[in-house]
Amino acid sequence: xxxxxxxxxxxxxxxxxxxxxxxxxxxxxxxxxxxxxxFSTEHWQTFAELGWLSIPFSEGFGGFGGGVVDSxxxxxxLGKGLVLEPxxxxxxxxxxLLQKSGNQVVQDAYIGSIIEGSLQGAFAFVERxxxxxxxxxxxxxxKSDGSYWINGEKxxxxxxxxxxxxxxxxxxxxxxxxEGGISLFxxxxxxxxxxxxxxxMMDGQVVANISLDQVSVSTDHMLGEEGEALEVMQEVINxxxxxxxxxxxxxxxxxxxxxxxxxxxREQFGVAIGSFQVxxxxxxxxxxxxxxxxxxxxxxxxxxEAGSDEAIKDLxxxxxxxxxxxxxxxxEAMQLHGGMGMTDELDVGHYAxxxxxxxxxxxxxxxxxxxxxxxxxx
Amino acid sequence: xxxxxxxxxxxxxxxxxxWIKRYWTEELANRIADKSTFKEAQTELQKLLxxxxxxxxxxxxxxxxxxxxxxxxxxxxxxxxRAGVLGPADPMVFGVSMVGPVxxxxxxxxxxKRFLPKILTSDEWWCQGYSEPxxxxxxxxxxxKAELEGDHYVVNGAKIWTTYAHYADWIFCLVRTxxxxxxxEGISFLLIDMKTPGIKVNPxxxxxxxxxxxxxxxxxxxxxxxNLIGEQDKGWTYAKSLxxxxxxxxxNVSQSKRSLxxxxxxxxxxxxxxxxxxxxxxxxxxxxDIEIDLMALEFTELRVLSAAAAGKEPGAxxxxxxxRGSEIAKALQDIKMDVAGYYAGIDDAxxxxxxxxxxxxxxxxxxxxxxxxxxxxxxIQKNIIAKAVLGF
Numbered sequence: 001x002x003x004x005x006x007x008x009x010x011x012x013x014x015x016x017x018x019x020x021x022x023x024x025x026x027x028x029x030x031x032x033x034x035x036x037x038x039f040s041t042e043h044w045q046t047f048a049e050l051g052w053l054s055i056p057f058s059e060g061f062g063g064f065g066g067g068v069v070d071s072x073x074x075x076x077x078l079g080k081g082l083v084l085e086p087x088x089x090x091x092x093x094x095x096x097l098l099q100k101s102g103n104q105v106v107q108d109a110y111i112g113s114i115i116e117g118s119l120q121g122a123f124a125f126v127e128r129x130x131x132x133x134x135x136x137x138x139x140x141x142x143k144s145d146g147s148y149w150i151n152g153e154k155x156x157x158x159x160x161x162x163x164x165x166x167x168x169x170x171x172x173x174x175x176x177x178x179e180g181g182i183s184l185f186x187x188x189x190x191x192x193x194x195x196x197x198x199x200x201m202m203d204g205q206v207v208a209n210i211s212l213d214q215v216s217v218s219t220d221h222m223l224g225e226e227g228e229a230l231e232v233m234q235e236v237i238n239x240x241x242x243x244x245x246x247x248x249x250x251x252x253x254x255x256x257x258x259x260x261x262x263x264x265x266r267e268q269f270g271v272a273i274g275s276f277q278v279x280x281x282x283x284x285x286x287x288x289x290x291x292x293x294x295x296x297x298x299x300x301x302x303x304x305e306a307g308s309d310e311a312i313k314d315l316x317x318x319x320x321x322x323x324x325x326x327x328x329x330x331x332e333a334m335q336l337h338g339g340m341g342m343t344d345e346l347d348v349g350h351y352a353x354x355x356x357x358x359x360x361x362x363x364x365x366x367x368x369x370x371x372x373x374x375x376x377x378x
Numbered sequence: 379x380x381x382x383x384x385x386x387x388x389x390x391x392x393x394x395x396x397w398i399k400r401y402w403t404e405e406l407a408n409r410i411a412d413k414s415t416f417k418e419a420q421t422e423l424q425k426l427l428x429x430x431x432x433x434x435x436x437x438x439x440x441x442x443x444x445x446x447x448x449x450x451x452x453x454x455x456x457x458x459x460r461a462g463v464l465g466p467a468d469p470m471v472f473g474v475s476m477v478g479p480v481x482x483x484x485x486x487x488x489x490x491k492r493f494l495p496k497i498l499t500s501d502e503w504w505c506q507g508y509s510e511p512x513x514x515x516x517x518x519x520x521x522x523k524a525e526l527e528g529d530h531y532v533v534n535g536a537k538i539w540t541t542y543a544h545y546a547d548w549i550f551c552l553v554r555t556x557x558x559x560x561x562x563e564g565i566s567f568l569l570i571d572m573k574t575p576g577i578k579v580n581p582x583x584x585x586x587x588x589x590x591x592x593x594x595x596x597x598x599x600x601x602x603x604x605n606l607i608g609e610q611d612k613g614w615t616y617a618k619s620l621x622x623x624x625x626x627x628x629x630n631v632s633q634s635k636r637s638l639x640x641x642x643x644x645x646x647x648x649x650x651x652x653x654x655x656x657x658x659x660x661x662x663x664x665x666x667d668i669e670i671d672l673m674a675l676e677f678t679e680l681r682v683l684s685a686a687a688a689g690k691e692p693g694a695x696x697x698x699x700x701x702r703g704s705e706i707a708k709a710l711q712d713i714k715m716d717v718a719g720y721y722a723g724i725d726d727a728x729x730x731x732x733x734x735x736x737x738x739x740x741x742x743x744x745x746x747x748x749x750x751x752x753x754x755x756x757x758i759q760k761n762i763i764a765k766a767v768l769g770f
Contacts, residue, residue, distance in 0.1 A: 001449055003379055003684040069379050260768050280764035281757070287768060288702060291695045295677035296670070302381045317670045369670075373662040376669060377642075 003298055009073050015050055016077035024081035026347040032084055033204035037162055039084040048117030053091055056239075057099055061111040068239050068301050072246040079250025082347075082354055084204055086122075089159030090114060092243050094121025096236040097167050097184065101223035106186055110165060122163035124154035124210055125233065132363035134169075134233050135179045139212065141170035148172075148185060148222065150193075150215040160208025161198035163189055168212065172227050182230050184223040191215055203354040241315055241362050242301050245322045248358045249293050252326060255333040255351040256286045262337055262348075279336060286332050289325035296321045316372040323365025326355035381680065383453070390450055394457040401426050402463050413588070417503075417545050423463070424470055424500040433498045434474045441482050441490065442498045448686045459632030466630050466749065467590070469542045473497035473504040476620060477550040480567065484608040484616050493548075493569070507537035507551035507570070507594060508617070515758050517552075518561045518614060522596060524553035524568060526603065526610075531555075531568060533576075533599040539752070543579045543592040546572050552617055555610050567613035569605040576600070586744035587725065628753075629703035631676045637710045637742075638669060644717050644735060655717060668709045675702050694767045701759045704749035711743040 005013065023043065032040050047053050055070050057063025064070070071092060078087060095114050098107055113119035130136035139152025150170050160166065166187050174181030189196060193215040198208040224232055260283055263274030273279055300314040308314070330352030334341035337348050359365060383391070401423075409419035427433045435451050437443030446454065458464040478497050481489055496502040513520040522535025533553060543549065549570050556564030570577070576599040582591040608616055642665070645656035655661050682696045715722045721736035722743075750756040764770045 001381060001383060001680060001684050001687060003681050004688065005379065260770075264770070274770050277761070277764075280768070280770050281760045283768055284760040284763045287694075287763065288698045291678055291698050292671065292674035292702070294695070295674045295681060298379065298681065299381075299673060299677040302379055306380070306382075314673070317673050320666075320670050321674060369663060369666055370659075372670065373659070373666045376666055377656060377662055 005069075005073065009070060012052075012070065013073045013077060016052070016074050017080075019046065019050070020077055020081035020083065024083060026350075029082055029084065029204075038200070038204060038206035039086060039162075043085050045117050047085060047087070048115065052087070053117055054115045056092060056096055057111055057115060061099075061107060062115055063099075063111070067305050068242045069305060071239070071243045072297065072301050075243045075246040076250040079247035079354075080254045082204070082251065082350055086120065086159035086162065088240060088243060088247075089123065089163070090119075090121045092240050093123035093158070093236060094163070094165070094167055096239055097123060097223060097232065098186075100232050100235060101184070103220070103223050105220045106223065110186075120159060120162045120164050122157050122159045122166045122208075123236075124157040124160065124166050124168045125237075126154060126156050128153065128155055132367045133177070134237065135182060135230055136177055137169050137171045137182050138176050139168065139170040141172050141183060141185060141217070143172070143219075146219065148183075148217045148219065150185060150187070150212045150217060152212050154210045154212070156201075157208045157210050158205060160196060160210055161206045165189065166210065167223065168210075169229060169233060170212075174227075179230050181227045182233070183226050184229040184233070185217045186221045186223065187212075187215055187217055191217075201357060203350070203357045205357075237362050238304065238312070238315055241319055242297070242304060244358050244361055245293070245297050245300070245318050248322045248326050248355055249290070249297055251351050251354050251358075252286075252290050252293060252329040255329050255348060255355070256283065256290055258348055258351075259283060259286070259333045259336050266338075273336075282332055282336065286329045289321075289328050293318075293321050293325045313372060313375045316368040316375070319363060319368040320365045320372060323359035323368070326359050330355040383449070387449055387453060391453050391457060394454055397430060397432075398457065398461045398463060402461055407462065420469060421500045421503075428498050428500065433470075433500075434478060436475070437478060437494075438482065441478075441494050448683060452683050455627055456632050459630070460636060462636065465633060467541075467745070469503060469545065470500070472506050472542070472546070472550075473500075473502070476506060477504050477548075477569070480550070480607060480616050480620055483619070484567070488604065489569075489607070502547040503542065503545050505540050505543045505546035505549050505572075505594075507540055507549045509537065509539045511536055511538050511593070515755055518565065520552055520554060520565065522551065522553050524555050524566060524601070526555075527600075529603055530600040531603055531606070533568070533570065533596045533601055535596050537594045537596075538582075538592075540579070540592045540594045541590055543572070543594045544581065544589070548572060549594065552613050562614045564611050565613040565617075566610050567607040567616045568601055569607065570596075570599065570601050574599050574601065584745060585747070586741045588741065588745070590745075629675055629679050629699040630707055630749075631672070631679050631703070634672050634703070634707050634710055635676070637707065637714070638665075638672060641665065641710060641714050641717065644714065648717055648719065664713060668706060668713070671702065671706050671709075675699070675706055678702070697759075697763045697767055700753065701756055701763070704756060707749055708746055711739075711746040714739045715743050 051064060052074055054063045055066040059065045091114065098111055110119055125134060127138055141148045141150045150168060152170060154168060166189055168185050168187055169182055170185060171181050172183045187194060193213040195211045196208045198206055200206055263279055264272055266273050296318040300318040303311040303314045333348045334352055340346050341348055406419060406423060409415040424433060431444060434442055435444045435446055435454055439445040474497060478494060481493050508517060510520050510522060522537065524531040524533045537551065549572055551568045551570055552565050553568050554564055555566040576597040578595040580593045581589045582593060583589055584591055645661065646654050648655050678695050679699060682692055685693055718736045718739045721733040722740055724733060724736045
């Protein structure tokens, strides 16, 4: 029974903390968010130099061979600074799929470039009416003349505008909601028939809708076995759920800290508003929610890493708490800032926005609670 | 990061389980639950624990403790609570967890020799005299007075919520010995024999319909001055240090896990609209809300344990254990009342109309309301967190 980090993990945490402190004051972040790409390629090179881009990849590919706890450590610190660089999309989702797929052609071709920071990736798994169900796939891939031909549309693809390579889920057989018959393909963003329309989300991310019109993919760019992709998709998303939950935890901790600090200096009626018990108790509720999130994060990360039977249930419990606690902390942080909490120039509302986006990502609290109940009452 | 116990710790856990299987019989549990045999049967259980050397696991070995690591103590408490052997309303907490540590920390050699062995053998039962009719959350405002006359303190006043005072042989009291300075100063820690003339115990019947609480009056009660712990006027410090002693075991995670499992079973058994309640998605959502909170609480407790096992001071997370522990326990009792439906209202312990769980459910619910009041109300807990953790 031990929840302390290894020496390596502590060093990793310190290096991410330092990066965020040195580079991510709120004004710098605003400037970056307003740029075309929505993040800094210079920072991305720093990530590469510091070895962060190598974390989930096995040593054979020049990676660090890390697990969910390692990416958790990174993401919590990134969450504190509302960091915009597409670590989740390129390293954990795109990279995670490559790592787990067992397709050596693709692994040899791209993992090295991810690690050195020269390749951006994305995972296109959302469709117009799929909501949070991974197997709701209408996009189709048909095999003819030694290639696959993909037709369909993917929405809200994180990092979709900057990605050089994109993993797309497409149906090679069966009906829209079947669990079988889904395959994964690595496509090039400049391939004929790929149309990318990008737009911005409220948390500063640049995402894209991607339409696919007779896009050709060579058979060696399919990940894993034909029609058997759902399991690996779910595995990668499971790991990513730990990562974004850690990011949410970091964001909640920072939002709480900002709020506590603000109420200690903001004066009304001749006293600091933090002296009012009614506000103190609300900040204690925020603090409690943060503690519960951390506890469920450690619970889920440990059981996922240990391959426990309870891992999926623990994971859904975590995501429910992340959603609910994130809303509570975000909204209370804004409310306790009064009118200033409503302004774009103050950081606190931006934490609330990111927390809301994380609630939705990979399944919101209501969705995850239904899944949780199914496991708890089967 | 890992959440597993060592092989030695697992062997120890099996040892505890074996003991429970052997000694915690249904017959003994029933006699403890029956108020006419309660004291005798509870003493029997405590003597069995003492024979095993497990009566006061947290005490230093020289006074009869076990010398267990924090992890072993955690395993022991978890297993005992899981089986229902130990619970938050145990009469032994007053002797073992409350006055015992004060005596071996601040008492003199005579006092240690006189009192500690009889706590272990359960030949003397203790109760707590802190709150007063006028002093609840503001405990330091207490007024029960002790004046030194020759070799005796003469005590006058009243204590309230003295749980099990009607069974107790001794009471440990906070009394006022000086009212000239700050209210926290001038309080002394006194041990009083319940058979002393001038003590009167008045029962308070709880909303659960049972008699566990009392008001205890003191009219010119003469207490030998050798029953003073430590120095006169320093009692507040002793009492406060005690509060931080048992931070790790206040969340009642095992009891709530037990309660959740029972609740799920009951929901399978109670039918509504042609299906078990457990099949209703709305009901499932209500339970899973609490189940998720309980899963978080369990790991908050383990985080505190992990830090303590590594010899670190308890972190900020430990402050939420009592707060959330009581809220979760109460929420489970609330849902159980709803599951019992009409039968939850049955107020007749001897003739409960074939609904054995309903009467207990009502009693647990009503008695359980106290968990967010005793040991500092949840509002006081929030004040403490605001001050100690958030720095207000």
